Amino acid sequence: MKRIILITLFLMMLAGCNGQTVVLLPDMDGHVGTVDVTSETGETVTLVQANQAVKGKDTVVTMSDEDVQKTFGGAIAARPEPTAKFLLYFRSDSTTLTNESVKLFPEIMQAFHDRASTDVSVVGHADRAGDKDYNYKLSLRRANKVRAMLLDKGMPADVIQTISHGEENPIIPTADNKHEPKNRRVEVLVR
Incomplete structure (x- = not known):
């Protein structure tokens, strides 16, 4: 779960940290947790599925694997190998x-x-x-x-x-x- 949160936070930083895009990715073992995303307006959205994302203010979408790779491929590739x-x-x-x-x-x-x-x-x-x-x-x-x-x-x-x-x-x-x-x-x- 910690890995999912850290990956999500890292991806938020890459997206500009202003709520542009937050995506929930599986951890290195393929498990998917959950993450709560709170916008500047105080709205909270809970992501519960792999590749589910918040784009813009509070729009929830599911990104394709291709879109995730295109947007965050560099960050994903930089993850260490699993223990x-x-x-x-x-x-x-x-x-x-x-x-x-x-x-x-x-x-x-x-x-x-x-x-x-x-x-x-x-x-x-x-x-x-x-x-x-x-x-x-x-x-x-x-x-x-x-x-x-x-x-x-x-x-x-x-x-x-x-x-x-x-x-x-x-x-x-x-x-x-x-x-x-x-x-x-x-x-x-x-x-």
């Missing part, structure tokens, strides 16, 4: 990656090189089996293990930020002391 996100899973109560997760390292490194990235987050997680403090430390050990593997593959240390969430922020919410394989993970975000 590449990789989920690496672990065996229960360990820092041992699953075989499927080990196979993702070439893709991670390719995304790193393709983006000429200088910003990689390695975020450790644990399921809710066990003590909260233990799970925090376990998820940090998992994140550090993935960091070490990325370093071994040639990623520079100064681009990697390592974080632990412990059992917080699960993919699948569970009761306390519940094993859940999808929550035993490290997320690698390549920007």
Whole structure:
């Protein structure tokens, strides 16, 4: 939603900031939010569909993809590439990656090189089996293990930020002391 608002505000600046044209675009994942546009007269119009626009004082129209590209193509092309996100899973109560997760390292490194990235987050997680403090430390050990593997593959240390969430922020919410394989993970975000 923040991306939609920022893109819309940027496009408003390009249009002259005087209410000439405001268009609602999908975010980089294709999701469409909403945006309220208030004119100088105090009239508020809510845009809810992709390419819906306010032109002039309060006229709502839907712009074609071609018109959006013609008017705002330069700004759209300047958006950064979406973050590449990789989920690496672990065996229960360990820092041992699953075989499927080990196979993702070439893709991670390719995304790193393709983006000429200088910003990689390695975020450790644990399921809710066990003590909260233990799970925090376990998820940090998992994140550090993935960091070490990325370093071994040639990623520079100064681009990697390592974080632990412990059992917080699960993919699948569970009761306390519940094993859940999808929550035993490290997320690698390549920007």
